[in-house]
Amino acid sequence: MARRLVCICNFVEEKEIVDLLKKGANTTEDIQGISRAGTTCGRCLPEIDQIVGEFKKTEPKDPQKKLDFGLQ
Numbered sequence: 001m002a003r004r005l006v007c008i009c010n011f012v013e014e015k016e017i018v019d020l021l022k023k024g025a026n027t028t029e030d031i032q033g034i035s036r037a038g039t040t041c042g043r044c045l046p047e048i049d050q051i052v053g054e055f056k057k058t059e060p061k062d063p064q065k066k067l068d069f070g071l072q
Contacts, residue, residue, distance in 0.1 A: 006047050009040035014051060021055045028052055 004014045012035045025031055028048045032038050038045045 006051070007035075007037035007040075007044045009044075010036040012037035012044075017048060017051050018055060021052065021059070026052075026056075 006012055006014050006017060016035055017031055017037065020031055020034055025034060028038065028045065031048055031052065038048050
């Protein structure tokens with residue numbers, strides 16, 4: 001995946017968003033709370049929604065998956 005800046009205001013790349021989704025984030029709100037993407041001007045929110053939606057379509061469901069954001 002090429003490096004692509006999704007949130008210009010908070011310098012959040014697509015890879016960071018996908019990594020958060022892989023670690024257990026489920027919604028755009030989860031992404032906002034963890035990375036701050038989409039919390040300044042909001043222009044990138046439709047793109048974040050799209051990334052989350054595409055990820056959910058392709059990611060296999062794992063009922064045992066736990067949130068792990070390394071915030072210990």
